[in-house]
Structure formats: C-alpha cells, structure tokens
Amino acid sequence: TQALLIEAFSVIRGNDKITGALKAWLLRNKQTNHWSSTKSTADACYALLLQGGNWLDTEPVVSVELGAITTIRPDKTEAGTGYFQKQIPGTGVFPEMGNIAVNVQQAQGSKSAQPVWGAVYWQYFENLDKITEATGPLKIKKHVMVTRATKNGPVLEPVIEGSPLQVGDKITVRLELTSDRSMEYVHLKDMRASALEPVNVLSGYKWQGGLGYYESTRDASTNFFISYLPKGTFVMEYALFVSHAGVFSNGISTVQCMYAPEFTCHSAGIKLTVE
Numbered sequence: 001t002q003a004l005l006i007e008a009f010s011v012i013r014g015n016d017k018i019t020g021a022l023k024a025w026l027l028r029n030k031q032t033n034h035w036s037s038t039k040s041t042a043d044a045c046y047a048l049l050l051q052g053g054n055w056l057d058t059e060p061v062v063s064v065e066l067g068a069i070t071t072i073r074p075d076k077t078e079a080g081t082g083y084f085q086k087q088i089p090g091t092g093v094f095p096e097m098g099n100i101a102v103n104v105q106q107a108q109g110s111k112s113a114q115p116v117w118g119a120v121y122w123q124y125f126e127n128l129d130k131i132t133e134a135t136g137p138l139k140i141k142k143h144v145m146v147t148r149a150t151k152n153g154p155v156l157e158p159v160i161e162g163s164p165l166q167v168g169d170k171i172t173v174r175l176e177l178t179s180d181r182s183m184e185y186v187h188l189k190d191m192r193a194s195a196l197e198p199v200n201v202l203s204g205y206k207w208q209g210g211l212g213y214y215e216s217t218r219d220a221s222t223n224f225f226i227s228y229l230p231k232g233t234f235v236m237e238y239a240l241f242v243s244h245a246g247v248f249s250n251g252i253s254t255v256q257c258m259y260a261p262e263f264t265c266h267s268a269g270i271k272l273t274v275e
Helices: 002-013 017-032 038-048
Strands: 061-066 070-072 100-105 138-150 153-158 170-179 183-191 196-198 204-208 211-217 221-229 232-242 246-249 253-257 264-266 271-274
Touching (some): 002 038, 017 038, 138 183, 138 253, 138 264, 170 183, 170 221, 204 232, 211 232, 221 232
Antiparallel strands (some): 061 070, 061 100, 138 170, 183 253, 196 232, 204 211, 211 221, 246 271
C-alpha cells in the first residue's frame, strides 16, 4: 500500500519533500517490521528507487558530537550501508556526553536528503535493586502488588521497598508495555526474586488485554515472546506466591525488539523483604 502511494505521489507531485517523507517512512517501518512476501519486498524496493537520487551510490557523511567533549567521525564505513561504530571505554565517559548531536553532510550531487539513523548504548555494572528505569521508543513499567483480604474482598496493594511481606502471600506482577510504533518479534524478560514461585508453570500462548504472546516460565524469570506489538500501551499480569523469608532483589524487566535490537528498555529494580 505504501509503495503504491509513493508511486502515485511521484506521478502527481514529482520528487518533492512529501514523496521523500513517504520513502523515509517505508524505510523506517522496515526497521522494526518485516515485509511479509517477496512481492511486497519487490514493490518496496521499486518505490524506494523510483525517483530522486540513487541512495546506493551516494553516502552522506555522518559525525556525532557527544557534548563538547568528543566528536566521532567514521574512519571506515561498511560498503553499501555506510555503517560504522565506535566504542568508548568507561574511563572516557562523562555526564556531558549525554547531550548528543548528529550532523549529516549529504553527498555531493545528491538530489534528495537521505535518512540516517543510529543508536547509543551505555553499558555498566550495577546491583539489580539499584537500577533505574530506562525508556525510549519502548517503555516498560513493572508493578509488584500483594493481595490483601479486606471486608470488601481481596485488594491489590503496591509493594513498596522496605514494606515487609509474609511467607504465603500472593503476589501479582503487572507489566505495562508502551510502544510508539508497531514492532514485530519483541522479547520481554521479567526477572523475579528467588523467594517467589510462579502459579503458572506451563508455557503456552495467551491473549490478554488485546495482545497475543507466548509465555514461558523459567527458573529465574518469565519470558514473553510477542510476534506483533501494535502501537499503544498493553498490560500483562501473572501471579506468584512467596515461598520463604529473607531479603531479595526482585530484578528488572527488559524488553527488546529482536528485529531492531537498538529498540530496548528496562524497568527499575526493587528489593523485597519477607518475614
């Protein structure tokens, strides 16, 4: 459908900004989704190469400024894609480098601006209960709640770090997953404390809150495999029981698009106290 629209706008308006934006959307959509057939792939390639500059022959020059400290320019790029990467050791990382600017110098003779994209990863070691939330196009929030009996029936109360639990308490983990675009092949891994035992131990396909996924229970985590994640917010829940006393780290929830690994995020960690 998008390829047909690009061809229609090319005939009506020629090579203008709207046609370029339609091409850029098609290419960006491919970043997190797959083209389902050889015919749709051929149509998409035809639309991208229909008019304008030849993206395969001209490569823009990209430089990345990390604050006022470091400017990264490619020494050598991958043929055809222009891909390059740069690793900075921990001793060379400073807070000011979080202010990132990308400068693109279009190739000489290019008739239209070529889209470029990249990703920045910050890798470090930290105790699980001290990890803070990290978001992006994907966002995950993890809520740990305990079931309390009241006069009006069972009520879910949020578990606050430091508030004691009892052996035998029923825990509900609620995962709120938000995406600003449709994605395919998304993996969500929710870690759990060693004092928690899942109610559901059988793996299988489930449908909950308008989202279909395959749930797999492992020894230290519960994994959710989502073949298609539409744009929006979705909620998944599962139940656990507290099995023994102590102080435990409940771990974090991590979600990543397997088709585009740069789309990833994780929740904050929490410490559980069981009396």
